Amino acid sequence: MQQGLGASAAIYFASNIINAMVPFALLPILTRVLGPQEYGYVTLFTIFCASATAIISLGIGGAFTRQYYYLEKPQFGVFAGTSILLILLVTLAAITLFQPIALLYGDRLPLPVLWINQAILSAGALALCNAWLACTQVRSRPLHYGLFQVSMTFLNVGISLLLVVLLDMQGLGRVLGQTVAFAVFAMIAVYSLWRSGWLIFRLDRGYLRWLVLFGLPIIPHSISSVIISMSDRMILAHLGSAAALGIYAVAAQVALIMAMAVDSLNKAYVPWLYARLAMDQASVRSSLVGFSYLYFALVLLVAGILSILLPPFIVLLAGPEYVAARNYLPWLLFAGAFTGMYYMVGLYINYAAKNKFLSYASGATAILMPVACYVLIQINGPLGAAQGALLGQVALFVLTWFFSARAYPMPWFVK
Known part of the structure; x- marks a missing residue:
């Protein structure tokens, strides 16, 4: 490197x-x-x-x-x-x-x-x-x-x-x-x-x-990923209006700061991780697990801090017509944090070249998330779209972690 x-x-x-x-x-x-x-x-x-x-x-x-x-x-x-x-x-x-x-x-x-x-x-x-x-x-x-x-x-x-x-x-x-x-x-x-x-x-x-x-095998996973990342907006467009979608899209654009952070580390992490997995050493695998847990805590902390700092800037950035966008930000920022956690565990599936497991995890989430968004929008209005987005990313992370442990065993729960 x-x-x-x-x-x-x-x-x-x-x-x-x-x-x-x-x-x-x-x-x-x-x-x-x-x-x-x-x-x-x-x-x-x-x-x-x-x-x-x-x-x-x-x-x-x-x-x-x-x-x-x-x-x-x-x-x-x-x-x-x-x-x-x-x-x-x-x-x-x-x-x-x-x-x-x-x-x-x-x-x-x-x-x-x-x-x-x-x-x-x-x-x-x-x-x-x-x-x-x-x-x-x-x-x-x-x-x-x-x-x-x-x-x-x-x-x-x-x-x-x-x-x-x-x-x-x-x-x-x-x-x-x-x-x-x-x-x-x-x-x-x-x-x-x-x-x-x-x-x-x-x-x-x-x-x-x-x-x-x-x-x-990746196409179902890729389509599922689009559904997961976009179903909050697709369902909101169906149940709401183009104007409501536009306001929500502004919040999603601002929340991209979280996605930028996790994507940046993931891009650098891929070759670094693969080079160490190629060593095939138990001590290396144990250290990688420790790094992953530290990363999980860090991204959740960052999401919490940004949830406090960013909402006041919405009106300044987009104008008074978009003031409601600030209500969606905390939910979307934490969704971005769980996306980063999903990246971390999903890499082991890619390394093992067992992409069917990615399709299993994303496929199940792609079914759950639109339903969750639909129900939550009916209950809480447009805010339900952001809540459904967070729920979907949590489900994707948990399912991918489960299948990752099967595709490429790591000492996740070994002291």
Whole structure:
């Protein structure tokens, strides 16, 4: 590794901070220009894009991470080439299959057909970007990772501001801004892999078969993950209004600070953890368990502190129309903490290449969480969406921990 765990985590966190601060800077503009209802439609676009990404990516980012440790560079290049071609083929198939649906039911869809087409293209481009990011992460190059991520966000926001504010394209401008930014950086990602020798454009049947067998079990998990991460907003959109969804989305955007923190450590932790698991030593496994428990306590403490500090800034950030968003923040911040705890235990399942266990845990949670959100919204109004989000993340963590112990036994409860 070029950096230790602490240094890598700091770099990832810094890039995540910059990456999230740019949308935060955009948030007061979008909320005032678009208003709660139009902002709610943009949130629906984000949900659809996340759903499409879950299917199109086929878990290829995770496949890159795992195969890096098993293949020599020339072999990995062919594997990467097969992966990139597979993403392109799946994206093309998704666009093609959607067109008859658009012709028959375009007026009944929750979003305009153009927006949905843009979401599919964004998903394909983001899958390519994520493949590059996975390759960069596993090679322990956090600076390259952060520069790519932040630059893509700046381009995304820059084009969006141009289209939304200067050209008055409203929500469509935000959609087009994302699509163009993702497409540009997808091309940069592919070129970078090819130029550095990590990509050889060849469709290898053996690797293609491996990718399909690796990726298909992940699709239910990926879709379940989208349901888990978005069902609070999907159910709220169904039971409430676009305006209520827009207000809730602002709280979710602010709560991303917790997600940034746990995601940063997770990115640095993956290669650090896998290198130590490869030692296959009981003392190392015991120390990893101790580190995990310390991490659990830390993220819960941080969530508690942020729950006190952040709510007063909502009105200043988004405007008086979004004052109700502060009520959702504590619930969403603790949901983010449990997401980080889920990451910690889920990595052992990835290392053991037993992805079916991830599907079991996420599938059960994907059933529980929408039901919980529906019931809690009926009882407590929009606040029930945030409560359901927390309940879902707690369930995901507990179930994943259970299956993780089966996939890769660790001394979790041994003194």
